[in-house]
Amino acid sequence: KAGVTQTPRYLIKTRGQQVTLSCSPISGHRSVSWYQQTPGQGLQFLFEYFSETQRNKGNFPGRFSGRQFSNSRSEMNVSTLELGDSALYLCASSLAEGTQYFGPGTRLTVL
Amino acid sequence: QQPVQSPQAVILREGEDAVINCSSSKALYSVHWYRQKHGEAPVFLMILLKGGEQKGHDKISASFNEKKQQSSLYLTASQLSYSGTYFCGTEWKGAQKLVFGQGTRLTINP
Numbered sequence: 001k002a003g004v005t006q007t008p009r010y011l012i013k014t015r016g017q018q019v020t021l022s023c024s025p026i027s028g029h030r031s032v033s034w035y036q037q038t039p040g041q042g043l044q045f046l047f048e049y050f051s052e053t054q055r056n057k058g059n060f061p062g063r064f065s066g067r068q069f070s071n072s073r074s075e076m077n078v079s080t081l082e083l084g085d086s087a088l089y090l091c092a093s094s095l096a097e098g099t100q101y102f103g104p105g106t107r108l109t110v111l
Numbered sequence: 112q113q114p115v116q117s118p119q120a121v122i123l124r125e126g127e128d129a130v131i132n133c134s135s136s137k138a139l140y141s142v143h144w145y146r147q148k149h150g151e152a153p154v155f156l157m158i159l160l161k162g163g164e165q166k167g168h169d170k171i172s173a174s175f176n177e178k179k180q181q182s183s184l185y186l187t188a189s190q191l192s193y194s195g196t197y198f199c200g201t202e203w204k205g206a207q208k209l210v211f212g213q214g215t216r217l218t219i220n221p
Contacts, residue, residue, distance in 0.1 A: 004152075033208065042113075043153075043198060043211035056208040090152060099143065100200075100209065102152040 002027065004093050004103035012109045018079040021106045025072050025093030031055075032074040033100060034066060037088040046089075049074055078108075086110045112136050114201045116212035123189050123219050131184040131215045133199030142175055142182040143200040143209060146193075153198060156184075161204075186217070194219045 005024045013019050025032050033056075034046040045058035049068035068074045072093075078085055086109050092100035114135045121129055133142060141160045145153035159175040159182055170187045186193055196216045200209035 035211075042213040043200075045208055045210060048208055056206070058208075098141075099155055099158055101155060102145075104152050 004091060004101055006089075006091055006103040006106050008106060009104065010107045010109075012111065013081050014111050015081055015083060017081050018077065019081060019108060021076045021078075021089055021091075021108075023074045023076070023091035023093075023103060025074070025091075026101055029093035029095055029101075030072050031094045032068060032072065033092045033094075034074070034076050035090045035092065036060070037090055037105070038086075043090070046076065081110045083110050113210055114199055114212040116197075116199060116215050118215060119213070120216040121218070123217070125191055125219055125221050126188055129186045129189060129193075129217060131186075131197050131199075131217070133182045133184070133201065133212055135180045135201050135203075137180070137201075137203050139175070139177070139180050139182075139201055140204040140206070141202045142173075143202070144173055144182075144184050145198045145200065145211075146195045147198065147214075148195040156197075189217075189219050191219050191221065193217060 007022045031050045033048040036044045047066050048056040052068045063079045066076045088105045088107050090102050090105045092102045094100045114133050117132045143158045144156040147153040173184045175182045196214045198214050199212045
């Protein structure tokens, strides 16, 4: 079975721009969760989608949004980028709940 | 509330044992353990469900103390390949999401 894939792997943007990250879950997995990882804050939960519906949301500003498509692929969007948004963004998929399998992440650098 | 992991970092020599703790201030439903090597994605190690069970494979095992709301990860006779950052992810009943601890960096030296 193919693992979780994320595109792009690396991204450089400037302040004020917006960015869209993509995540393709393991085949058959219907839950996709997004995390932000920074050296100082560790793994911070952004949101989780299940069957195209946002099921859970972390404590991030509204600039961070996401969606899930009928094939379970998910996208995350960050608008009006700030320097502090520089991080590794990880997505993880699971069947419904329980064990999460992480993708390799997208490294976002905001200049 | 983020679970608290201790220690934050530990350095061992190959063959030594390590214990990593994960404590929660809220009643836990499950605890998930992951290991992340530098530049790679976190990799699932094991899940422990409410009930105080202990699990393990190879020389890595974990326990879940429901009364203390704490889980411990045990690495015995550590190998160089065990190096990395270990995260516990805690799930509270009905939450349907994992909240991760800040991580414990484990360095194994030859």
